Amino acid sequence: MRYVDEYRDGRAAHALAGELRELVEPGQNVKLMEVCGGHTHAIYRHGLDALLPPEVELVHGPGCPVCVIPMGRVDDAISIAERPEVTFASFGDMLRVPGGRRRSLLEAKARGADVRTVYSPLDALAIAQREPDREVVFFGVGFETTAPATALTLLRAREFGVRNFSLFCNHVLIGPALRAILDSPDVDIDGFVGPGHVSTVIGTRPYEFVCREYRRPVVVSGFEPNDILQAVAMLLRQLREGRAEVENEYGRVVREEGNPEALAAIDEAFAVREDFEWRGLGAIPHSGLRIADAFAEWDAELRFEVPGERIEDPKACRCGDVLRGRAKPWECTVFGTACTPERPLGTCMVSSEGACAAYYAYGRHTREQVSA
Amino acid sequence: MSDAVITLADGAGGKASRKLVEGLFLEELRNPMLEPLGDAAIVGENGTRIAITTDSYVVRPLRFPGGDIGELAVNGTVNDLAVSGASPLALTAGFVIEEGFPVAELRAIVASMAGAATVAGVAVAAGDTKVVERGAADGLFVTTAGVGLLDLRAVLGLEHVRAGDRVLVSGGIAEHGIAVMIARGNLGLSLDVRSDTASLLPLTDALCSLGPELRWMRDPTRGGLATTLNELAAGAGLSVRIEEQAIPVRDDVRAACELLGIDPLYVANEGKLVAVVSPDAADEALALLRAQPLGANTALIGELVEDTQPFVLAQTPFGTRIVDMLVGDPLPRIC
Numbered sequence: 081m082r083y084v085d086e087y088r089d090g091r092a093a094h095a096l097a098g099e100l101r102e103l104v105e106p107g108q109n110v111k112l113m114e115v116c117g118g119h120t121h122a123i124y125r126h127g128l129d130a131l132l133p134p135e136v137e138l139v140h141g142p143g144c145p146v147c148v149i150p151m152g153r154v155d156d157a158i159s160i161a162e163r164p165e166v167t168f169a170s171f172g173d174m175l176r177v178p179g180g181r182r183r184s185l186l187e188a189k190a191r192g193a194d195v196r197t198v199y200s201p202l203d204a205l206a207i208a209q210r211e212p213d214r215e216v217v218f219f220g221v222g223f224e225t226t227a228p229a230t231a232l233t234l235l236r237a238r239e240f241g242v243r244n245f246s247l248f249c250n251h252v253l254i255g256p257a258l259r260a261i262l263d264s265p266d267v268d269i270d271g272f273v274g275p276g277h278v279s280t281v282i283g284t285r286p287y288e289f290v291c292r293e294y295r296r297p298v299v300v301s302g303f304e305p306n307d308i309l310q311a312v313a314m315l316l317r318q319l320r321e322g323r324a325e326v327e328n329e330y331g332r333v334v335r336e337e338g339n340p341e342a343l344a345a346i347d348e349a350f351a352v353r354e355d356f357e358w359r360g361l362g363a364i365p366h367s368g369l370r371i372a373d374a375f376a377e378w379d380a381e382l383r384f385e386v387p388g389e390r391i392e393d394p395k396a397c398r399c400g401d402v403l404r405g406r407a408k409p410w411e412c413t414v415f416g417t418a419c420t421p422e423r424p425l426g427t428c429m430v431s432s433e434g435a436c437a438a439y440y441a442y443g444r445h446t447r448e449q450v451s452a
Numbered sequence: 453m454s455d456a457v458i459t460l461a462d463g464a465g466g467k468a469s470r471k472l473v474e475g476l477f478l479e480e481l482r483n484p485m486l487e488p489l490g491d492a493a494i495v496g497e498n499g500t501r502i503a504i505t506t507d508s509y510v511v512r513p514l515r516f517p518g519g520d521i522g523e524l525a526v527n528g529t530v531n532d533l534a535v536s537g538a539s540p541l542a543l544t545a546g547f548v549i550e551e552g553f554p555v556a557e558l559r560a561i562v563a564s565m566a567g568a569a570t571v572a573g574v575a576v577a578a579g580d581t582k583v584v585e586r587g588a589a590d591g592l593f594v595t596t597a598g599v600g601l602l603d604l605r606a607v608l609g610l611e612h613v614r615a616g617d618r619v620l621v622s623g624g625i626a627e628h629g630i631a632v633m634i635a636r637g638n639l640g641l642s643l644d645v646r647s648d649t650a651s652l653l654p655l656t657d658a659l660c661s662l663g664p665e666l667r668w669m670r671d672p673t674r675g676g677l678a679t680t681l682n683e684l685a686a687g688a689g690l691s692v693r694i695e696e697q698a699i700p701v702r703d704d705v706r707a708a709c710e711l712l713g714i715d716p717l718y719v720a721n722e723g724k725l726v727a728v729v730s731p732d733a734a735d736e737a738l739a740l741l742r743a744q745p746l747g748a749n750t751a752l753i754g755e756l757v758e759d760t761q762p763f764v765l766a767q768t769p770f771g772t773r774i775v776d777m778l779v780g781d782p783l784p785r786i787c
Contacts, residue, residue, distance in 0.1 A: 081707050090769025125715075125772025176461070190459040199639060319594050421776075424468055442773040 081223045085333075086369040087304030092309055096309040097131040102237035103316035104135040105451045109138050111268060112315055115258065116275035117305050117433025118227045124442035136312065139405030140428075140435030142257050144276050145222040146173050147427040147434040150252055150359045151393075154179030156386035157248060161185060162218055163384065167211065169204035169283075169342035170219035173431050178424060180391040185219075186211050201233040201247075208237075217380045220249045225277040227251040227369060228342035249371050252356060254278050255286050256367035260358075262294045267404050270316030271315040273308065274300035276330045277283035282328050282344075283338025291324040302330040349375055357390065359427040360399035373392060402435050409436040416440060455712065463719075467776025478738040491670060492536035494602065501602035503538035505529060508595040514561065514674045515769065516635035518628075518646030521594055522565035524722060527649050528673070534656040535669040535725065537608045538600030542577035546595040551586045553753075561592065572651040597662075599616045606660045610687035612726070617756045618734040620690060620723040622655055622741055623648070623749040624702045625677050626709060629719035634708070634787045643704050650723030653745050658740040665733035670726050677719040680726050680766065681716045682777045685762035694754030694775070696766045727774025728756070 096103055104110060111116060114157060119139045127321055129138065148322040154177055161168035168185070173188040189195035194214070198204050201218045208216035230247065237245045254275060274287055279300045287298040299316035301311035311329040319327060328334055356368025358377055359447065371379040393399065398416045401407035409415050409428065417423035421437050428436035461468040477487060492505035509525045526543065533540045546567065547560065564756045569576055576596075583642065626649040634641050652671060659666050667704035668688075677699070685692045699707075701716050709716045729737040734752060741747035764775040 081703060081710070084710060088769065126768045127766075130771030132694050186459045186461065187457065190457045203638065305768075373781040383745060439775045444774060 082139050084304065085382070087302065087306045089306065092248075092306055093131060093309055096306060096313060099315065100131075100136065100309065101133045103313060103320060104133050106135070108135045110135055110270050110314060110316065110319065111139055111405060112271050112273060113140040113261070113269045114301075114305045114308070115143045115254065115275040116256075116278065117147065117431065118143070118277065119273055119275070119301065119308060120438050121433045122303050122305065122308060124438040126367040127310060127442070128305055129443070130313065136316070139269060140402065141272075141405075141447050142261065142358065142403045143223065143254065143278070144176060144428075144433040144435075145226070145252065146262065146431035148252060148359045148360070149177065150360045151391040152357070152387075152389045153250055154184070155391065156194075156381075156388060157219055157436055158183060158185060158188045158249045158382060158385050159386055161188050161344060163215070165215045167196060167202075167207060167214040167216045168219065169196050169198045169207060169216060171199075171221065174221055174408060176218055177430050178181070178228050180389070182423070201230045202236070203234050205237055205242060205245055208242050209240070212244055214244060215383075216245050217384075218245070218247050219250055220247050221386050222279045223252055223254050223275070223329040224280045224346065227280060227350065228339070228345050230330065231345035234349040234371070234378055235345065243377070244381050246378050247371060248380040248428075249350070249369060251350065252358070252371040253352070253367050253369065254282070255289070256360065257361070258287075258363050260361060260367070261365045261404055262290065264404050266406060268404055269296065270319060271297040271299070272305065273311050273315065273395045274298045274326070276300060276302050276307075276334065279328075279330065279334045279338070281339050281342045284328050284334065284336050285338075287326045291326055295324045297324045297327070298328050299327045299388045300334055302333065348372065360393060362400075375425055393427070394425050399426035399428045399436075402428050409445070412436070416444070455701050458515050461640060462776060465650050465679055468538040469675070470777070479620065482526040490518075490536060491532040491599075494536075494645050499701055501604070503533050503600045503602055504597065505533060505534045505536070506595065506597035508593060510590070511588060511594050511632060513632075513635050516632050516647055517543075517644070517723075518631055519649040520561055520564050521592060522561035522570040524543065524647075524649050525594040525596045525723060526568035526572065526574075526576075527651050529598040529679045530568075530574060530696040531652045531722075533600035534652045535671050536600070536658060537606035537656065537669070539601045539603065539657070540564070540572065540574040540600040541637075542575055543577050543596050543598045546578075546580040547582070548589050548595075548644065550589040551583060551620070552630050553591055556634075558592070566759060568651070570716070571654055602656075603660045603670040605663050606666060607664050608668055610668055611666070613684070613688035613690065613728055613756060613758050614667075615690055615758045616731045617667055617728050618731055618752055619681070619694065619754045619756070620727045620729065620737055620741065620750055621672075621677065621699065622652075622727075623755050624705065624749045625703050625721055625724060626671070626702045626716035628722040629676070630705050630708050632720075633712070639712070641708060643708055645705055646704075648721055648723035652723065652725050652746070654744045655725045655741055658744060658747075658782070659727055659729075659737060660685060662733050662737060662741070664728065665730040665769055666737070667730065668728040672721050672724055672726050674714070674720050676718040676720055677726065678775045679778050680716070681764045681775065682758065684726075684728065685764050688756060689762055691759035691762055691763035692754055692764045694764065694766050696768050698751050698753045699781060700749050700751050732757075737759050
């Protein structure tokens with residue numbers, strides 16, 4: 081398969097691993113955060129951590145869009161979905177996410193709510209056009225990666241005058257989340273593997289503040305094993321040479337300026353919220369998108385009354401620490417016991433891109449062998 | 453939880469399904485024949501060697517490239533008998549039909565059942581029909597059951613599986629699941645992937661000649677190869693080590709899985725066999741299966757090893773990972 085196989089070549093990977101060993105000094109401890117859940121998933125899916133020198137530690141960041149939706153927002157979604165007139169359309173992986181009382185959209189569906197899986201927000205708009213008697217609500221989640229498609233859907237809804245469609249908007253922004261992590265106490269991340277998909281939209285410039293203000297290097301990376309190893313090598317080289325710059329490993333897809341059309345659509349349809357609550361990280365200023373005033377008519381939060389309750393993250397759960405790189409998944413006392421992918425307690429166990437879920441699904445054998 | 457309800461995950465063939473079967477059905481219906489939870493149960497007094505099995509089919513759409521619900525209902529039940537080391541004597545078929553269903557379509561589906569039954573050399577010897585009001589069923593549901601005579605050469609069971617035994621899979625995985633997903637038409641993908649639905653009898657028959665060197669067989673349907681291997685590991689109390697790159701997957705199926713963010717290990721098959729054989733018989737088993745048209749792409753994918761805890765471990769070109777049981781439906785990830 082072109083564009084895949086060449087980046088999964090084992091021999092090239094082992095050569096890169098050799099290069100990585102040359103780039104660290106024995107006894108050195110380098111902490112690198114892979115921001116995006118797609119990277120976390122790929123690292124465990126391919127068993128990549130085995131190829132890193134022991135001096136390099138990967139910390140799993142907050143870039144799993146499903147994981148960061150707070151429980152109160154899930155409850156709001158369920159309350160909209162349970163209205164008899166509503167058809168609630170969502171991406172598949174949001175369906176299993178538990179809200180407060182550990183209920184999910186999947187359970188609401190089993191109890192009679194009209195919840196449907198879609199692969200694109202435009203599919204939800206098409207349902208609204210096909211079924212004019214239903215109130216179709218789309219559950220908008222994701223970073224700048226998915227926000228443009230949602231924005232375009234709003235533009236289309238206005239263009240075609242589809243009034244029985246609305247959006248429950250939970251889109252979030254990567255930059256403010258990075259800043260929040262850099263500003264937290266006892267966080268000592270030496271560099272960042274920058275998100276690939278988000279960067280196809282926003283480009284590489286929005287990460288410059290990380291280098292300028294925090295003196296940390298950022299390398300935007302693709303999602304194949306050899307992309308990630310290459311990005312780690314580029315970060316180690318920067319650290320070794322005392323540089324802190326934004327570099328682009330994913331040049332076959334990501335451009336410095338991003339995708340101007342996608343950014344324009346986001347600008348037109350959305351506005352930045354004062355703050356938005358993230359599961360595990362708390363409220364982060366200017367980190368979420370709301371529907372722009374010009375599109376208020378399509379705002380599900382204005383059309384339907386939602387409980388809007390804030391629900392504390394479970395006390396036993398250390399997701400916040402995991403997301404900041406202060407704890408590893410297996411250091412959390414509920415990991416694999418009270419909190420599993422079937423019945424997740426914390427955010428990181430929810431989607432296969434969450435650090436705990438990825439570790440639970442793919443990685444726990446090595447650790448159990450080491451400790452056995 | 454007393455107010456719990458059934459969700460779609462309970463029927464997806466992964467962890468939740470297993471919990472439902474063990475925690476509810478087995479608990480209420482417990483008996484020695486049901487207890488092994490195999491593909492078919494062995495019934496009768498000492499001396500008689502009869503296998504029985506049943507399966508319901510609710511696939512949507514009813515027809516898809518490579519097959520339809522009728523063919524699936526015959527092959528699925530034939531295969532449950534086949535992997536238990538039995539050759540089918542007869543099948544039964546029950547039809548739940550929604551009011552308004554076109555007779556011509558029903559006839560076509562039953563005709564393809566007849567075709568599949570002829571290929572498998574088995575008759576549909578009894579049946580039942582119920583018609584329900586519009587909305588009470590989605591077009592057509594089919595349930596088949598089968599009885600078979602156990603092959604006296606084979607002594608199959610997880611209790612016979614030993615460390616060092618080898619694991620084979622009879623060809624490219626994930627074809628049925630991907631064909632059905634594409635046939636639903638809402639992915640905007642056009643790929644020529646056909647369901648692999650087929651009777652496994654020629655393959656299981658060939659392997660039974662290995663006698664006790666053949667330890668265990670299964671058809672990796674719902675939940676895919678990953679779920680079958682997890683059942684093997686848990687039942688044998690051994691880890692299954694597989695070589696990820698040795699697992700046959702057609703290029704276009706792999707590409708579709710990449711696009712959808714789905715791991716082919718978790719996608720359903722309807723005409724593939726997983727077999728465990730002794731290390732000494734591995735080459736012969738490979739040759740026997742490859743000699744059959746249905747098994748031409750058979751591969752040795754791994755072996756059973758002693759471990760602290762039974763896992764399925766995949767060796768990738770980079771390292772090792774766990775292959776866990778499926779949680780929920782394999783829905784595409786969003787980014």
